[in-house]
Amino acid sequence: MANTPRKIQDPTEAALSAIQDALDLRETEPAPALVRADGSAATESDAAPRRRRAPAVDEDLFLDTPPVPANEPGSEEVQPPRRAANDDRRLGGRLMAPLPRRAPMGPYVAAGIFAVVWAGLGIALAFGYFGADITQWLGRGAAAPQLFGILAAIVVPIAFIFVLAHMVRRTQDLRTIATSMTDAALRFTEPESIASESIVSVGQAIRREVAAMGDGVERALARAAELEALVHNEVAQLERAYNDNELRIRGLIEDLANQRDTLVGQAEQVRNALAGVHLGLTQDISSISEMVAASVNDAAARITRTLAEKGEHITLALGRAGDSMIDAIGERGGDLLDHLNRTGDDVSRTLEAASDKMNASLNVKTDHVSEQVDNLTVRLAQMLSSRLDHATEEVADRTLALGENLARRIDEVTSNLLRSTATLAESMNNRSQEISDALYQTGTHLADSIATRAEEVNNSLKATGESLVLDLTLRGTDVVSKLEETGTRITETIITRTGKVTDSFNETADKLASEITDKGASVKEMLASRLQALEGVFAVGGTELADRISRDSTALGGLITRHLTEFDRTVKVYGGELVERLGQKTGEITETMRSSVEDFDNRVGAKTTEVVSALDQRFSRIESAGSNIMERLEQKTTEITEAMRTHLEQFDTRISGKTAEVTSALDDRFGRIESTGNHMVERFGATASEITEAMRSHLEQFDTRIGGKTAEVTSALDERFIRIEAASSDVVDRFGHKASEITEALRTHLEQFDTRIGSKTGEVTSALDQRFTRIEEALDSRTQALNEGLGARVMEIARTLAEGGKEVVGAVDRRIGDTMAA
Numbered sequence: 001m002a003n004t005p006r007k008i009q010d011p012t013e014a015a016l017s018a019i020q021d022a023l024d025l026r027e028t029e030p031a032p033a034l035v036r037a038d039g040s041a042a043t044e045s046d047a048a049p050r051r052r053r054a055p056a057v058d059e060d061l062f063l064d065t066p067p068v069p070a071n072e073p074g075s076e077e078v079q080p081p082r083r084a085a086n087d088d089r090r091l092g093g094r095l096m097a098p099l100p101r102r103a104p105m106g107p108y109v110a111a112g113i114f115a116v117v118w119a120g121l122g123i124a125l126a127f128g129y130f131g132a133d134i135t136q137w138l139g140r141g142a143a144a145p146q147l148f149g150i151l152a153a154i155v156v157p158i159a160f161i162f163v164l165a166h167m168v169r170r171t172q173d174l175r176t177i178a179t180s181m182t183d184a185a186l187r188f189t190e191p192e193s194i195a196s197e198s199i200v201s202v203g204q205a206i207r208r209e210v211a212a213m214g215d216g217v218e219r220a221l222a223r224a225a226e227l228e229a230l231v232h233n234e235v236a237q238l239e240r241a242y243n244d245n246e247l248r249i250r251g252l253i254e255d256l257a258n259q260r261d262t263l264v265g266q267a268e269q270v271r272n273a274l275a276g277v278h279l280g281l282t283q284d285i286s287s288i289s290e291m292v293a294a295s296v297n298d299a300a301a302r303i304t305r306t307l308a309e310k311g312e313h314i315t316l317a318l319g320r321a322g323d324s325m326i327d328a329i330g331e332r333g334g335d336l337l338d339h340l341n342r343t344g345d346d347v348s349r350t351l352e353a354a355s356d357k358m359n360a361s362l363n364v365k366t367d368h369v370s371e372q373v374d375n376l377t378v379r380l381a382q383m384l385s386s387r388l389d390h391a392t393e394e395v396a397d398r399t400l401a402l403g404e405n406l407a408r409r410i411d412e413v414t415s416n417l418l419r420s421t422a423t424l425a426e427s428m429n430n431r432s433q434e435i436s437d438a439l440y441q442t443g444t445h446l447a448d449s450i451a452t453r454a455e456e457v458n459n460s461l462k463a464t465g466e467s468l469v470l471d472l473t474l475r476g477t478d479v480v481s482k483l484e485e486t487g488t489r490i491t492e493t494i495i496t497r498t499g500k501v502t503d504s505f506n507e508t509a510d511k512l513a514s515e516i517t518d519k520g521a522s523v524k525e526m527l528a529s530r531l532q533a534l535e536g537v538f539a540v541g542g543t544e545l546a547d548r549i550s551r552d553s554t555a556l557g558g559l560i561t562r563h564l565t566e567f568d569r570t571v572k573v574y575g576g577e578l579v580e581r582l583g584q585k586t587g588e589i590t591e592t593m594r595s596s597v598e599d600f601d602n603r604v605g606a607k608t609t610e611v612v613s614a615l616d617q618r619f620s621r622i623e624s625a626g627s628n629i630m631e632r633l634e635q636k637t638t639e640i641t642e643a644m645r646t647h648l649e650q651f652d653t654r655i656s657g658k659t660a661e662v663t664s665a666l667d668d669r670f671g672r673i674e675s676t677g678n679h680m681v682e683r684f685g686a687t688a689s690e691i692t693e694a695m696r697s698h699l700e701q702f703d704t705r706i707g708g709k710t711a712e713v714t715s716a717l718d719e720r721f722i723r724i725e726a727a728s729s730d731v732v733d734r735f736g737h738k739a740s741e742i743t744e745a746l747r748t749h750l751e752q753f754d755t756r757i758g759s760k761t762g763e764v765t766s767a768l769d770q771r772f773t774r775i776e777e778a779l780d781s782r783t784q785a786l787n788e789g790l791g792a793r794v795m796e797i798a799r800t801l802a803e804g805g806k807e808v809v810g811a812v813d814r815r816i817g818d819t820m821a822a
Helices: 011-023 044-050 106-129 131-143 145-187 191-331 333-340 344-452 454-459 466-515 521-573 576-683 688-821
Strands: none
Touching: 106 131, 106 145, 131 145
16 A cells, blocks of 8 residues: 555645656657648647657757658657556556456347247247137236246247346456455555565665756756857847948938939039020010011012002103193194084094093092002001911910910929829838838747747747757857848949939939020029038938937947846846747747848839839820920911912012003003094194183183192002001011010019929929938937847846746755755
8 A cells, every 4th residue: 555656735745746757858748840841730649759858949940942751750769658666566556557447248149039939839839839829818818817827938948048137247257356356355465576666666766866957957957058159249240240231321322412412413414405595485476576577678669669669660751641632732733723623522522522431430430549559558568567467376376275285294203203202201111111111020029939838948948959059159150141141232233223223213304404404593503502401401310310220229339238147147047948939039039130131122223213214205295295385376477478478479460560550541541542632633723822822721621620630649549558568567466465465474484484483493302301300210210229128128037037947946856855855
């Protein structure tokens, strides 16, 4: 009875049992699941035979290649479980093992077979002897006692046979119980020898456990020293990487300053291009006005010369006709004297009638010529006025449309630049906030994981082996090299993208400077002041940001230095699991930073490409619109010139035709008069004095009338010329007024463009200031929160590890004291 295990009654023995289980390499816990090559996890049944071995180290912690199985079944010889101190005793359970076994069911089977055979024979004999009577007995039922006798003869032997079978089975059970009781009695005959053997085995087991604990503590101390050196190396490498990244960031800031200078130069080129366009438009409008005025003056001069020449021709023709008539009358004077006396009255009446007809015809022709000249003059003035008004309106409309298109395009380009700048700043702000949140969450999660896994570190300290230290050394070097390669690749990618953006922007700006012009000195001064303010903001913001980063880095370094001693002491005791978790979190942080930087790089590249393509499209549209406007202006100027030249030629042709018609009509009339005079000289011979007096009087009247009509025609022509000159002056004045309006409209649009450029530049500057302020505030808040969180977590981890270490040491001391006391 001395070797029978008793139940644990007090808490001390419960604590000692827990410590023994922890020191026994997690005998009661399943081995950690190993990651196989095919990706499947090991089950509990696979881990059970390997409980005595140290847990396998995760060799693929820092590798990118698939892991190699560390402990395959059959790879090494599995040690048998260690024998306990008193495992050679025969327990009561072993003695009582035969008792629960049931006796065999053979007697019952034999009884069943006999019952079936007996029943079959009885029924066969009954039907053989009483076949016909049984049917009648069954019909009467209870009134046939013979039937009950037959049933009793069949059933009673069967029941007796089953009773015998039950008795035989119970006899076998009693035999088994007697054997077990005999073994127990033999066990109780020699208790002293069994107890002494158990005590000796317990002492040997205690000595083995104490020696194993000493070896484990020595190995743990050696591994803790190696881990301390490894942590110091990792911290030094991280400091070097931080310094390298700081230098790269400063280089990027210098690149941004150079790009800002490039933007200033490109803005100057754009201003000069716009000034050239303005001067070109002014010169084109002035040249068109001069061409129209010159064309109108030439047309008026040609009309004046043509009318003067035709008037002189008419006067000469009238003089020649009068002279020829006087000569003919003088030659025929002698003959006329004889006839004039007879036909004086007829001649007088005929002359009066002819004079009246001639006067009426001259009046009609003169009025017709005057009306035609008036109509032609009015139509010429209206045509010139309408053509000039239409040309002026078209030039004004085209100029206004050009100004509006330029203003609209510039507004679109400015708004696109503002949207792109705001999007880029917002993306940078979001990315910085996401990176800060990720760092803060990673640090918090790391601290929580370290705090929650402190007890597991206490339980699994003896499970870390020599291979873990070697792997940590090798993998730490790989991690540092990968971090350096990643940082270098990120920096090169940023520099490459920045170069591409700069080249694209330079090409676009060169195209813009070669095809579009800036507007004036005011834009230059305004852009210079805005860019100086922006440079000041960049300089102040960059300096403050660098100073804040330096201060935060110094504060973080001081906080880490203050807690480094306590952390090193804790790592010496609980280093294995901590290093494993640090490796995992370092890999996660590296992947997160790589993915975030790649995402940011892709978005910056996409946005830069979109901005460059949008600028190219806008500049192409502006270029095509400017070319179309210049072509249309040239085409309209050519059309106006050709139309005026055509109408002036038509007018000249019509005036020449009408003058020729008037001259031919006068020649016809004078020819008829001459033929009539000759006929009258031949027919009549009146007295010369009367004829002469009558002819003199009629000639004087005719001369007076001709002079009056000539004066009327001359005055009418003078009035028409005056009207034409007034209409030409009015047209020139209108065109000059329209040109002034166009110039004023262009000046107004350029001033509006200047104002819009100033306002948009101010909006861009204010938006950039706000974005940089938000980024600085977010970085300050995130850095402060990260410092506070890390400090609190480090203190909590150190306190938890210290308390856990004290509890473990106290429990081990108590267990050793209790063991020695026992």
